[in-house]
Structures are given as C-alpha cells and as structure tokens.
Amino acid sequence: MAQTQRPLSPHIQIYKWQVQMVTSILHRATGIALAVGMLLVVWGLLSLAAGEAAFNQFKVCIGSPLGLVLLVGWSWALFYHLCNGIRHLLQDAGAGYAIPQFVRSSWLSVIVSLVLVVAVWACVLNCGGVA
Amino acid sequence: MSANANDLRHPLKRARGLGSAQSGVGHWWTQRVTAAALIALGLWFVFTVLSLLHADYATARAAVAKPWNALVLILFVATAFWHAVLGLQVVVEDYVHTRWKEVVLLVAIKFLAVLGALAGVLAVLRIALGV
Numbered sequence: 707m708a709q710t711q712r713p714l715s716p717h718i719q720i721y722k723w724q725v726q727m728v729t730s731i732l733h734r735a736t737g738i739a740l741a742v743g744m745l746l747v748v749w750g751l752l753s754l755a756a757g758e759a760a761f762n763q764f765k766v767c768i769g770s771p772l773g774l775v776l777l778v779g780w781s782w783a784l785f786y787h788l789c790n791g792i793r794h795l796l797q798d799a800g801a802g803y804a805i806p807q808f809v810r811s812s813w814l815s816v817i818v819s820l821v822l823v824v825a826v827w828a829c830v831l832n833c834g835g836v837a
Numbered sequence: 838m839s840a841n842a843n844d845l846r847h848p849l850k851r852a853r854g855l856g857s858a859q860s861g862v863g864h865w866w867t868q869r870v871t872a873a874a875l876i877a878l879g880l881w882f883v884f885t886v887l888s889l890l891h892a893d894y895a896t897a898r899a900a901v902a903k904p905w906n907a908l909v910l911i912l913f914v915a916t917a918f919w920h921a922v923l924g925l926q927v928v929v930e931d932y933v934h935t936r937w938k939e940v941v942l943l944v945a946i947k948f949l950a951v952l953g954a955l956a957g958v959l960a961v962l963r964i965a966l967g968v
Contacts (some may be wrong), residue, residue: 734928741921747914748953751960756902781883788879791872798869823904826887833890 718763732816733790736783743780769836777836781826786819864923871920878913885910898964907965914957918950 721727746768753764767773793811796802802811830836846853855861885906889897900906925946933939 715882732914734924737921737924738928740917741925744914744917744921745953747917748957751852751901751910751957751964754894754898755960755963761897782877784883786921788876792876795869795872829887830890832854834892 707716724814725809729790729793729812729815732786733794736787739783740781740787743775743783746776746780774836778823782819782823785822785826786815786835789819790815864926868920868923871916871923874912874916875920878909878916881909882913901964902967903963904965905918910961911958914961915954918954918957922947922950 710718750768753760768777793802793815796811802808853861884899889900892900901910926943929939929942929946933942
C-alpha cells in the first residue's frame with residue numbers, strides 16, 4: 707500500500723516569491739504574448755501589400771487607445787524576452803549559475819527591459835507619437 | 838567502443854545520440870539557434886519600425902521593398918514563427934495533460950504558424966517585387 711504520510715511538494719502559493727521565479731514565469735508569458743504579436747506583424751505586412759486604404763486602417767487600429775496599450779505591452783514583452791533570452795543563452799553555455807549571480811542576472815533582465823521600453827517610448831513620444 | 842567499460846548501453850545507442858525520448862537534442866538546439874538569430878533580427882526589426890514611425894504609405898512600402906530590408910524581414914518572420922512554434926510546443930506539453938487536446942493544440946499551432954509565416958513572406962515578396 708502507498709505511504710499516505712509522505713510530504714507533498716509545496717505548491718506555488720506556499721513559496722516565498724523570489725525574483726528567479728518571476729523571471730522564469732515571465733519568460734514563458736512574454737513568449738506566448740510575442741507569438742500572438744507575430745500575427746500583428748503579419749497583419750501589418752499584409753495591409754502594406756494590400757494598398758494605402760488597408761494600411762491606413764491598420765495605422766488607425768494600432769494608434770487607437772487599445773492599440774497603444776497593446777503596443778506598449780508587446781514592446782516590453784519583446785525587450786524582456788530578449789534580455790532574459792540572452793541570460794538563458796549564457797546560462798546554457800554554463801555561465802552564471804552561482805545563486806548570487808543568478809539572482810543578480812534576474813534583476814538585470816527585468817530592469818534592463820524596463821529601461822529599454824521606457825527609452826523606446828520616450829523616443830516615440832519625442833517624435834510626436836504613433837502614426 | 839564505449840568510453841566507460843561499466844556502461845551497460847549498447848554503443849549504437851550512444852552513436853545515434855537520440856536519448857530516452859528518441860528525438861535527441863534537435864528541438865533544444867534549434868530553439869537556441871533561432872533565439873541567437875532573433876537577437877539580431879529582433880533588434881533590426883525594432884529599429885526599422887522606429888525609423889518608419891511617421892512614414893507615409895509610399896515611404897513605408899519603398900523601405901520594405903529595398904532588397905536587403907525585404908530579405909531580412911523574410912528571415913525575421915520565418916525565424917520568429919519557427920521559434921514561436923518550438924516555445925509554444927513546450928508550454929502545451931507541460932500544461933495540457935489530456936492527450937487529444939494536447940495533440941489538437943500542437944497541430945493547430947503548427948498550422949497557424951505556417952499560415953502566418955507564409956502570409957508574411959508572401960506579403961513582403963509582393964511589396965518587394967511590386968505585384
């Protein structure tokens with residue numbers, strides 16, 4: 707008979723939140739978001755190929771309040787997945803596995819991605835907004 | 838000959854390099870190679886979109902029609918969808934535990950990705966070739 711008194715692995719809400727957990731979860735979440743975002747890229751290319759009316763309609767959609775919120779979200783997802791992806795590639799090469807380095811690089815991905823997204827949108831606003 | 842005399846595995850097993858899952862490291866390695874390519878392609882894409890912020894239709898179309906831009910854009914679309922399929926496959930395999938749902942999702946993701954990639958590439962070709 708199976709031993710019923712065995713300890714169970716604690717589930718996610720039991721753990722104290724650590725930045726490494728957050729970066730790991732966010733890497734997957736942003737990856738899924740970016741896969742959906744590729745459909746927007748294809749939509750843009752199709753409208754550019756289809757003609758001026760279709761392209762203007764596309765610009766109106768991405769320039770709408772909802773479009774802008776999605777664009778800000780997708781641009782952050784891109785920068786985060788990029789930064790954390792580089793971090794994972796370096797770890798795949800065997801670097802940065804000591805716990806302090808692991809924690810530091812986690813924070814680095816989060817912070818650099820935020821800096822990049824703020825820089826890009828500051829640049830966009832400085833040029834007078836989207837579209 | 839096996840490197841270790843105590844290794845009970847047949848040398849052919851090692852030579853094939855397919856491991857216990859019988860699929861080898863192909864998925865893992867392709868995910869890393871497309872990731873490395875997307876560092877450059879993704880940054881190029883962001884800079885290209887930013888450079889076309891207030892471009893009118895004719896300017897945007899002319900930019901995409903330039904041979905190098907069209908080529909790199911096709912590379913970006915194809916590589917991004919490829920990387921997305923590999924990543925989403927892992928997510929589905931991890932979280933969808935009903936076999937038929939898992940298979941349906943995996944196939945649907947592949948179909949959508951091929952459709953998206955081909956539509957994107959065809960759009961770029963239409964713009965580049967002026968048809």
